[in-house]
Amino acid sequence: xxxxxxxxxxxxxxxxxxxxxxxxxxxxxxxxxxxxxxxxxxxxxxxxxxxxxxxxxxxxxxxxxxxxxxxxxxxxxxxxxxxxxxxxxxxxxxxxxxxxxxxxxxxxxxxxxxxxxxxxxxxxxxxxxxxxxxxxxxxxxxxxxxxxxxxxxxxxxxxxxxxxxxxxxxxxxxxxxxxxxxxxxxxxxxxxxxxxxxxxxxxxxxxxxxxxxxxxxxxxxxxxxxxxxxxxxxxxxxxxxxxxxxxxxxxxxxxxxxxxxxxxxxxxxxxxxxxxxxxxxxxxxxxxxxxxxxxxxxxxxxxxxxxxxxxxxxxxxxxxxxxxxxxxxxxxxxxxxxxxxx
Amino acid sequence: xxxxxxxxxxxxxxxxxxxxxxxxxxxxxxxxxxxxxxxxxxxxxxxxxxxxxxxxxxxxxxxxxxxxxxxxxxxxxxxxxxxxxxxxxxxxxxxxxxxxxxxxxxxxxxxxxxxxxxxxxxxxxxxxxxxxxxxxxxxxxxxxxxxxxxxxxxxxxxxxxxxxxxxxxxxxxxxxxxxxxxxxxxxxxxxxxxxxxxxxxxxxxxxxxxxxxxxxxxxxxxxxxxxxxxxxxxxxxxxxxxxxxxxxxxxxxxxxxxxxxxxxxxxxxxxxxxxxxxxxxxxxxxxxxxxxxxxxxxxxxxxxxxxxxxxxxxxxxxxxxxxxxxxxxxxxxxxxxxxxxx
DNA sequence: TTGTAAGCGTTATCAA
DNA sequence: TTGATAACGCTTACAA
Numbered sequence: 154x155x156x157x158x159x160x161x162x163x164x165x166x167x168x169x170x171x172x173x174x175x176x177x178x179x180x181x182x183x184x185x186x187x188x189x190x191x192x193x194x195x196x197x198x199x200x201x202x203x204x205x206x207x208x209x210x211x212x213x214x215x216x217x218x219x220x221x222x223x224x225x226x227x228x229x230x231x232x233x234x235x236x237x238x239x240x241x242x243x244x245x246x247x248x249x250x251x252x253x254x255x256x257x258x259x260x261x262x263x264x265x266x267x268x269x270x271x272x273x274x275x276x277x278x279x280x281x282x283x284x285x286x287x288x289x290x291x292x293x294x295x296x297x298x299x300x301x302x303x304x305x306x307x308x309x310x311x312x313x314x315x316x317x318x319x320x321x322x323x324x325x326x327x328x329x330x331x332x333x334x335x336x337x338x339x340x341x342x343x344x345x346x347x348x349x350x351x352x353x354x355x356x357x358x359x360x361x362x363x364x365x366x367x368x369x370x371x372x373x374x375x376x377x378x379x380x381x382x383x384x385x386x387x388x389x390x391x392x393x394x395x396x397x398x399x400x401x402x403x404x405x406x407x408x409x410x411x412x413x414x415x416x417x418x419x420x421x422x423x424x425x426x427x428x429x430x431x432x433x434x435x436x437x438x439x440x441x442x443x444x445x446x447x448x449x450x451x452x453x454x455x456x457x458x459x460x461x462x463x464x465x466x467x468x469x470x471x472x473x474x475x476x477x478x479x480x481x482x483x484x485x486x487x488x489x490x491x492x493x494x495x
Numbered sequence: 496x497x498x499x500x501x502x503x504x505x506x507x508x509x510x511x512x513x514x515x516x517x518x519x520x521x522x523x524x525x526x527x528x529x530x531x532x533x534x535x536x537x538x539x540x541x542x543x544x545x546x547x548x549x550x551x552x553x554x555x556x557x558x559x560x561x562x563x564x565x566x567x568x569x570x571x572x573x574x575x576x577x578x579x580x581x582x583x584x585x586x587x588x589x590x591x592x593x594x595x596x597x598x599x600x601x602x603x604x605x606x607x608x609x610x611x612x613x614x615x616x617x618x619x620x621x622x623x624x625x626x627x628x629x630x631x632x633x634x635x636x637x638x639x640x641x642x643x644x645x646x647x648x649x650x651x652x653x654x655x656x657x658x659x660x661x662x663x664x665x666x667x668x669x670x671x672x673x674x675x676x677x678x679x680x681x682x683x684x685x686x687x688x689x690x691x692x693x694x695x696x697x698x699x700x701x702x703x704x705x706x707x708x709x710x711x712x713x714x715x716x717x718x719x720x721x722x723x724x725x726x727x728x729x730x731x732x733x734x735x736x737x738x739x740x741x742x743x744x745x746x747x748x749x750x751x752x753x754x755x756x757x758x759x760x761x762x763x764x765x766x767x768x769x770x771x772x773x774x775x776x777x778x779x780x781x782x783x784x785x786x787x788x789x790x791x792x793x794x795x796x797x798x799x800x801x802x803x804x805x806x807x808x809x810x811x812x813x814x815x816x817x818x819x820x821x822x823x824x825x826x827x828x829x830x831x832x833x834x835x836x837x
Numbered sequence: 838t839t840g841t842a843a844g845c846g847t848t849a850t851c852a853a
Numbered sequence: 854t855t856g857a858t859a860a861c862g863c864t865t866a867c868a869a
Contacts, residue, residue: 221576237560
């Protein structure tokens with residue numbers, strides 16, 4: 154069933170059918186209705202490949218996700234879901250590419266096979282081969298996250314540095330003097346993962362400025378690691394009375410370890426950080442934290458990309474989000490003295 | 496940069512370049528090398544739309560996921576990740592469509608716009624409009640899950656009915672006589688979600704056969720709901736000493752409620768079910784459960800679909816997985832008498 | 838208001 | 854071993 158068949162059945166030319174569909178040329182009311190009727194009966198839809206070939210655009214977005222080998226975090230999932238949803242809203246499809254580094258076949262297909270009109274890249278590194286590759290191809294793209302040299306591309310990011318600084322300030326105001334940062338995984342930070350680096354920088358700045366003692370630890374993105382890292386922290390640095398974290402996946406493990414050590418939050422220990430809202434709200438007691446608006450991020454990434462696609466050559470735009478720190482119940486005055494574990 | 500430009504630079508015709516690329520016709524060693532060199536230098540890749548138009552296939556798979564409005568569960572995420580990964584292995588791209596019911600624009604684009612060579616549908620209902628639609632279009636498809644009338648389509652599913660039956664038998668063998676089933680969400684079950692129905696059927700069958708008292712409760716796919724449902728269960732049915740569940744997302748909440756009620760697993764209460772492995776292993780104590788091999792499911796769904804695509808008209812194939820129940824530490828003999836909450 | 842025809846970048850048939 | 858050429862199904866400039 155192609156446009157020619159529809160034209161035949163409606164007794165018009167193919168171009169008239171095309172124009173009736175696109176509205177780019179006036180079509181008399183009567184023929185338009187006739188055509189629509191035939192189309193409805195035949196269940197016709199234009200062939201996407203033919204249309205893409207002719208128009209030079211695919212009405213499809215590429216979304217580069219971390220390879221499945223490393224299980225995606227809840228927040229990454231939120232990004233994927235919100236990007237897909239936002240794209241669907243404006244009748245755009247989304248092609249997924251699980252690509253970590255460069256030279257991935259699926260990534261190459263995406264950027265150089267003209268399979269998509271633009272690309273959204275997640276989990277950007279400070280130095281990111283995928284961004285370099287994308288730059289070469291002149292394909293519109295936006296990052297969820299930004300590189301070390303962020304001016305030349307469009308991106309949306311969370312201001313982890315600033316937010317962690319404010320978390321530490323909050324803890325310092327409450328009298329805490331020994332504070333730990335629970336970062337993302339060692340590999341991620343080692344590979345130049347932006348949020349990890351910027352959170353650490355913000356942490357160190359605040360610790361220095363407020364004259365505190367800081368210890369920073371990396372932690373894999375899961376509950377088991379969270380529990381283990383907290384145990385180690387207690388063993389090596391019993392003087393620490395508060396932590397700030399950007400590792401939401403570790404929270405359940407930290408909560409469990411806290412309970413196992415017989416510690417009550419926030420009486421014996423304070424905890425805060427930058428995490429997705431539902432993690433903050435589920436923590437017991439609810440976590441004082443900056444809520445990362447994952448859903449908004451995906452939606453605005455699509456907007457940014459649409460802009461780039463619609464008017465190529467538009468100067469890149471940047472959105473740096475610093476959501477307020479929602480005061481809940483997980484932070485309190487520093488305990489007078491270090492308690493022993495139960 | 497198109498195939499004509501490559502041909503010009505290599506001093507051959509377009510067809511020769513095409514054949515050099517596909518290998519469908521012999522090309523002399525020397526010209527083949529020359530062409531390859533030019534292609535590498537130019538960074539040429541065939542235009543996917545042109546190729547799809549000519550070949551009548553897109554080298555793309557469609558994956559229908561639940562709409563983002565209802566946040567995806569961990570296991571659903573595993574399916575998505577493993578499908579994408581398996582497809583990438585064989586150089587297939589994956590187009591996502593967030594579609595719950597029928598008549599979704601993105602779903603319609605997928606099935607009738609010839610955007611994909613085949614479709615994988617997740618979260619199949621017993622009566623599923625998407626499956627009906629797919630059947631009409633004669634597009635190859637496979638379900639992760641199966642409808643009430645499963646013979647006419649290819650699918651891969653977990654045998655929730657059988658597995659829950661075995662869980663109940665296991666509990667009965669341990670002397671439990673009052674057992675609860677924690678099912679998935681009310682809406683999901685009400686809408687005819689297969690695993691929910693089949694788990695319930697298996698539960699009722701075993702309860703009847705073993706002459707037990709069973710109570711089944713629906714529970715939303717999150718920790719908060721798990722905690723609340725367990726509290727209600729304790730209040731209304733204090734005689735229940737064990738639960739079987741297919742709702743992994745509720746587990747952390749159940750664990751927390753258990754602790755709050757001062758109950759120790761498995762001394763005071765037993766729990767088992769059918770969940771993804773990492774949930775079972777993270778539970779404290781580790782959960783005796785049938786581990787759903789989410790990664791394998793995605794990979795085999797892609798295999799099944801490839802089969803349908805490669806040889807249309809192939810009789811549908813079915814894979815019903817019944818992974819063994821891994822004996823861990825969350826089930827034990829029924830307590831002698833009902834304990835009061837702490 | 839409508840029709841004709843060119844062309845998007847491939848692949849594959851038919852000739853050479 | 855290679856080259857010309859006709860499709861694939863659509864959109865759109867140009868004619869009428």
